Amino acid sequence: MNRALLVIDYTNDFVATEGSLTCGEAGQAIEETLLNLLETFAINQDEIVMAVDYHQLNDRYHPENKLFPPHNINGTAGRELYGSVQNWYDAHQRDKNVFWLDKTRYSAFAGTNLDMHLRERNITEVHLVGVCTDICVLHTAISAYNLGYKIVVHEAGVASFNQAGHQWALSHFKASLGAEVR
Template sequence: MKGLVVIDYTNDFVASDGALTTGQPGQAIAPALLATTQDFISAGDFVVMAVDGHDPTDQYHPENKLFPPHNVIGTPGRALYGQLAVLYREQRDKIYWLDKRHYSAFCGTDLDLRLRERRITELHLVGVCTDICVLHTAVDAYNLGYQIVVHQQAVASFDPVGHDWALRHFQKTLGAKIV
């Protein structure tokens, strides 16, 4: 069984005026990310929207010291970007929304439990940022024994060097399949 995790494809990470935007690279993956998500929904596979949610007043969260406020709970910046937002509204009953507060979609969430109860062993990853949240999710997936598939045309970062490094790392270090 396989599942898809769509990571942080929100206004703050993708829109031109997003608080921590990938900009053009993030916007360019929209067609591939949307098509992949639609394919998984149509096939009846488990689809997860793993979305960062932050409180800028949380003095204990390390990201508040590393990055400007982003994906703040209750703001438009945290909303899904573009046509993915439309797809989510139309297919909400077929998509599992996962709030996360760390880079990895596994850290402090019930993702592993949700995947295991569905007997999912192959995890497909799309979204942003390739070298941050996608990477940390992939590392945790690897450590938990999942087979990893990264959709190269559906991941992006604001750091092209980090993006390329992460793609190599997925394949060479985590044994991920890059499609």
């Protein structure tokens, strides 16, 4: 199949109770869905991309520093994948269809080789899960739309610290990006 699962920012800083920019219980509640999707995509030999926010401590040039507290700092536990997703990744990171992607902007496509990586593998459909629905998942979906990918968002696999933003983004995926929301 020509599809990829993009797991966006499912890290300790965004999900763990003590994370520096956490969506807390909402993010923790999607862990089982993510694990089920990871297993399904792995069994089918579909592409899996762990798209993970990457920041340097005290980077005064990064625009997010004016908006959010420091998070996902390189070399910290906050940047590790959350819970059982980290265990899954540890067991599968050498699989040929599992790809780690450092990203420095909301969209997993911005400033990365993700589009080239997917096109080399003839990927035409991206499945999006992770956090935050109305920030990084949304911006990744907009980029995917602009690049011509079919978009599937797994509603039980996305979460945010802003419930109103989460609901708005789910509607926006369908109404403005033509995404399938499952």
